[in-house]
Amino acid sequence: SRLAEGTPRRSIQLSNIVEQRVFQDDEIISTPKRARSKKTTTAEEDKEYTPKKTPTRSRRLSTASAAAPATPTPLTPSQKLKKIRAGEISPTMEQRKTDTANPDKGRKSQLQLAREQLHVSVVPQSLPCREKEFDNIYNFLEGKIQDQCGGCMYVSGVPGTGKTATVSGVIRTLQGMTRQRKLPEFEFLEINGMRLTEPRQAYVQIYKQLTGKTVSWEQAHTLLEKRFTTPAPRRITTVLLVDELDILCNRRQDVVYNLLDWPTKSAARLVVITIANTMDLPERLLMGKVTSRLGLTRLTFQPYTHKQLQEIVSARLGLAGSEAFKGEAVQLVARKVAAVSGDARRALDICRRATEIAKDCVTMLHVQQALAEMIASAKVQAIKNCSRLEQIFLQAVAAEVTRTGVEETTFMGVYQQLETIAAIMGVSTLPPPGRALRLCSKLGAERLLISEPSRHDLYQKILLNVSTDDIHYALRVEQPMTTT
Amino acid sequence: MEKICSALEPIFPCRESAINTLAELIGDSREAYPAAIHLFGHSGTGKTALTKAFFKQCQRQQHVRIAQLNAIECYTTKILLEYVLDALAPSQDEGDAVRADNMLEFVEKLRQWHDQNDGDGDSQAFLIAVDNAERLRDMDANVLPVLLRLQQLTSLNLCVVLLSQLPFEKFYNKTGLSEVISLHLPQYNKAETQRILSTDFAHTRNHYLDKFSGHHERLEICKEALTEDFYGNYLNLFLSVFYKACRDVPELRLTARKCFDIYMEPVLDGSVEATDISRLWRHIAGPLRSALTQIYMRIDKHSFEAGDGGGGSSALEDQSVRKLAQSLELPYYGKYLLIAAFLASYNSAKQDKRLFVKHHGKQRKRMQTVNAKAKTSDKMSTALGPKSFSIDRLLAIFYAILEEKVGLTCNLLSQISTLVHLKLLSFVSGEQNIMDGSARLQCTVGLEFVLYIGKVVGFNVRQYLCDFM
Numbered sequence A: 001s002r003l004a005e006g007t008p009r010r011s012i013q014l015s016n017i018v019e020q021r022v023f024q025d026d027e028i029i030s031t032p033k034r035a036r037s038k039k040t041t042t043a044e045e046d047k048e049y050t051p052k053k054t055p056t057r058s059r060r061l062s063t064a065s066a067a068a069p070a071t072p073t074p075l076t077p078s079q080k081l082k083k084i085r086a087g088e089i090s091p092t093m094e095q096r097k098t099d100t101a102n103p104d105k106g107r108k109s110q111l112q113l114a115r116e117q118l119h120v121s122v123v124p125q126s127l128p129c130r131e132k133e134f135d136n137i138y139n140f141l142e143g144k145i146q147d148q149c150g151g152c153m154y155v156s157g158v159p160g161t162g163k164t165a166t167v168s169g170v171i172r173t174l175q176g177m178t179r180q181r182k183l184p185e186f187e188f189l190e191i192n193g194m195r196l197t198e199p200r201q202a203y204v205q206i207y208k209q210l211t212g213k214t215v216s217w218e219q220a221h222t223l224l225e226k227r228f229t230t231p232a233p234r235r236i237t238t239v240l241l242v243d244e245l246d247i248l249c250n251r252r253q254d255v256v257y258n259l260l261d262w263p264t265k266s267a268a269r270l271v272v273i274t275i276a277n278t279m280d281l282p283e284r285l286l287m288g289k290v291t292s293r294l295g296l297t298r299l300t301f302q303p304y305t306h307k308q309l310q311e312i313v314s315a316r317l318g319l320a321g322s323e324a325f326k327g328e329a330v331q332l333v334a335r336k337v338a339a340v341s342g343d344a345r346r347a348l349d350i351c352r353r354a355t356e357i358a359k360d361c362v363t364m365l366h367v368q369q370a371l372a373e374m375i376a377s378a379k380v381q382a383i384k385n386c387s388r389l390e391q392i393f394l395q396a397v398a399a400e401v402t403r404t405g406v407e408e409t410t411f412m413g414v415y416q417q418l419e420t421i422a423a424i425m426g427v428s429t430l431p432p433p434g435r436a437l438r439l440c441s442k443l444g445a446e447r448l449l450i451s452e453p454s455r456h457d458l459y460q461k462i463l464l465n466v467s468t469d470d471i472h473y474a475l476r477v478e479q480p481m482t483t484t
Numbered sequence B: 001m002e003k004i005c006s007a008l009e010p011i012f013p014c015r016e017s018a019i020n021t022l023a024e025l026i027g028d029s030r031e032a033y034p035a036a037i038h039l040f041g042h043s044g045t046g047k048t049a050l051t052k053a054f055f056k057q058c059q060r061q062q063h064v065r066i067a068q069l070n071a072i073e074c075y076t077t078k079i080l081l082e083y084v085l086d087a088l089a090p091s092q093d094e095g096d097a098v099r100a101d102n103m104l105e106f107v108e109k110l111r112q113w114h115d116q117n118d119g120d121g122d123s124q125a126f127l128i129a130v131d132n133a134e135r136l137r138d139m140d141a142n143v144l145p146v147l148l149r150l151q152q153l154t155s156l157n158l159c160v161v162l163l164s165q166l167p168f169e170k171f172y173n174k175t176g177l178s179e180v181i182s183l184h185l186p187q188y189n190k191a192e193t194q195r196i197l198s199t200d201f202a203h204t205r206n207h208y209l210d211k212f213s214g215h216h217e218r219l220e221i222c223k224e225a226l227t228e229d230f231y232g233n234y235l236n237l238f239l240s241v242f243y244k245a246c247r248d249v250p251e252l253r254l255t256a257r258k259c260f261d262i263y264m265e266p267v268l269d270g271s272v273e274a275t276d277i278s279r280l281w282r283h284i285a286g287p288l289r290s291a292l293t294q295i296y297m298r299i300d301k302h303s304f305e306a307g308d309g310g311g312g313s314s315a316l317e318d319q320s321v322r323k324l325a326q327s328l329e330l331p332y333y334g335k336y337l338l339i340a341a342f343l344a345s346y347n348s349a350k351q352d353k354r355l356f357v358k359h360h361g362k363q364r365k366r367m368q369t370v371n372a373k374a375k376t377s378d379k380m381s382t383a384l385g386p387k388s389f390s391i392d393r394l395l396a397i398f399y400a401i402l403e404e405k406v407g408l409t410c411n412l413l414s415q416i417s418t419l420v421h422l423k424l425l426s427f428v429s430g431e432q433n434i435m436d437g438s439a440r441l442q443c444t445v446g447l448e449f450v451l452y453i454g455k456v457v458g459f460n461v462r463q464y465l466c467d468f469m
Helices: A011-022 A032-040 A059-067 A077-086 A110-117 A131-147 A163-179 A201-211 A217-229 A254-264 A288-294 A306-317 A327-340 A344-357 A364-375 A379-384 A388-404 A411-425 A433-445 A454-459 A468-483 B002-008 B016-026 B047-061 B077-088 B092-097 B103-119 B133-138 B143-148 B150-154 B190-211 B216-225 B228-242 B249-269 B277-292 B301-308 B313-327 B332-346 B349-356 B367-373 B391-401 B410-421 B447-457
Strands: A049-051 A089-091 A151-157 A186-192 A237-243 A270-276 A298-301 A449-451 A461-464 B036-041 B064-070 B125-131 B157-164 B181-185 B425-429 B440-443
Touching: A077 A089, A110 A306, A110 A344, A131 A151, A131 A163, A131 A237, A131 A270, A131 A298, A151 A163, A151 A254, A151 A288, A163 A186, A163 A237, A163 A270, A186 A201, A201 A217, A201 A254, A217 A254, A254 A270, A254 A288, A306 A327, A306 A344, A327 A344, A327 A364, A344 A364, A379 A468, A388 A411, A388 A433, A388 A461, A388 A468, A411 A433, A411 A454, A411 A461, A433 A449, A433 A454, B002 B016, B002 B047, B016 B036, B016 B047, B016 B157, B016 B181, B036 B047, B047 B064, B047 B125, B047 B157, B064 B077, B077 B103, B077 B125, B103 B143, B103 B150, B125 B133, B133 B143, B133 B157, B143 B150, B143 B157, B150 B157, B190 B216, B190 B228, B190 B249, B216 B249, B228 B249, B228 B277, B249 B277, B313 B447, B332 B391, B332 B410, B332 B440, B332 B447, B349 B391, B410 B425
Parallel strands: A151 A270, A151 A298, A186 A237, A237 A270, B036 B157, B036 B181, B064 B125, B125 B157
Antiparallel strands: A049 A089, A449 A461, B425 B440
């Protein structure tokens, strides 16, 4: 089971930064999530901080203030840290020096436009093929906000099926409704399990989004507890989005329990939407009391079919991309991806790669090349490009596996097979075992084999990480070439 | 480069080719070093001494900073990193401020020096030697891969020399290592060993001349007899006995110095002519053979001479066991407990009834048992090593072999634990649950030792051993 230990923490933030640096600010149709995520990141504390003039959360404004001259007296590091923890200065990124690098849209080619439209981070205003799910979540949230009570919802589905995008789309719509005074006001908080170093940091993040202050998790927990348990007049509804719920599950499950227990308090007016990948997560991983609090309001996002994927890509391309992409090319991508995972990100990435390959218009051939790059197994190529002795070594491992019938072989048996094969092939200089260990270690580093450290020399265990058919295929096809 | 070679070759005879190769690789600091060199050979082939002297020469003659460390001393990575940084620090004023918590900071520090380096016209080079490099495999998984490509990571003219007794094929890990140049230091052959040992001649001669400076007639004999040929002959005799057993030069040198006293004695007495080699051989052969049994033991001179009188090697071994047994004073019941433990370890539990129970009924002679009894020496359980036994069985055998009936007091049980503390017994398993009887013990003393203890208390151990029936 996947628990909180040893999860990759920074990867998401990093990719975020990359995306934001590569694309100019005004090109991103930013979702609330992305905008907020800038504030939640604490990784770039070393970056330039500038005092925030207005308490607004708009990114445009904060970047504008970055350009303005900073306070005349420079702060000592501890003063700076204090201000950061109090949320008085907002983290900004370094701006590009030559800002005029971005030309006007007219000069961009069709293909470039299509490429920008196809980027995964460019989430459209309304997601195609997710209307039903949108309605489902919308009705739930609207009802909870209207009724001014608390509740829980569990959303699941394999990666890339538009869970987070749909939920944040619903939130955006609801926020628009409140602005038009058609709906009572509500506050929106969001945490992501993958962005937390440990589950308890969730309290810190939630409290930070409420007040902007960074405090220790114990303190944040007490303050949140106080906020959600004591009734206060004019308390507005809070919607809390918990992404990657399974990461928040530790052995004690105290964080998940608290997050799901607060909605049951009448004073809290908390609506929690939890997102995870596995459908049976509450039954598989969570304790009984936690599952019972999670409730039965669930929604599963099915993987996209090839028709839906086709629709998504063509919606992305819109009017502009109609000439950049051939219709059958999109269909090929959709069919190939839908057969594997139904992941929309994968389809978009393959399309982007195809636009990079193509010169002016993306045809089937370009798509096929992109598919070969991103889906095809490189193992046969790797075996073909091995040295002669490495190939013989791989053959020897395969021969030993067939001889003994057991998957796991020892180096000693493999070396005997190596001697035999080398004798048959007429290889004049057989490597001594020391060199053969080097071959084995190289193949192991390339993950064609799975081997132990070579300190166990003759007794090290070797597993074949490619199928024997791959080896035969790679070497049989190549042999005529070497003989000619 | 030539200067380094010419400085080192007198100090390290018979290592000309290795010194040349090393000088070609890292002799000149203005040329680019290889990233890593792996220098391997048996113990006593001069890896450490050669590298040390080579580095010293480099430091003296060129603009090179050196670091020499022993991987055994570095039980955490941090110690290793800070040691290297300390040794390589370009200016002394940094002193104790050098800190590196992890590999990243270490590399970062070295890179800073690279930036400083660019300012000077004369570029600096760095040499790092890691002794006992096989320990690097047991440290954090990133230590060895980073050290092997430290040159690339730091952009410094830097070379890491790994010294080890193992060939490099024992170093490969699961994720692959970068290229390394392997250099082998072979063991010296007999002629080379003799040549190296004969460099002692001047030292020995001076030693003798000093020693007999007051003794006029001995001094005369010394001056006349102690020639290079004479010493060479001695070494020839010495190596004819020792070379088969040991090729470790430092060990041979120590023993050769010790035995030379005995060799010289009849010459100094005047009883044997210095040229009469066959008579001198007769004198020295015995002491040499007895010294051979004590090689690697580094016993001081006192006991060495005491053991000399013993003559043959087997007698000497016996004596050492007896000495040990004598020096170990156990209480009476403790001795019996030890004997009981030995019997429990080397007899199978099936035989217990026949050995220790008084009225065990008649045993029928069957062909099977007769065959089983016809043991060859390699089937003897005393040669196979001890088996484990439970404390209950130990106590049962103890009461069976002890004629008097003694109460099972806490003193008796505490003696068992004392025997364990003294490493005469050891736990095989179940160390946590001794009291519930699932703990298994083993006897760790040898047969001679127990036989001797049996003799002291008047108990015939052989009578109770299945092997000797």
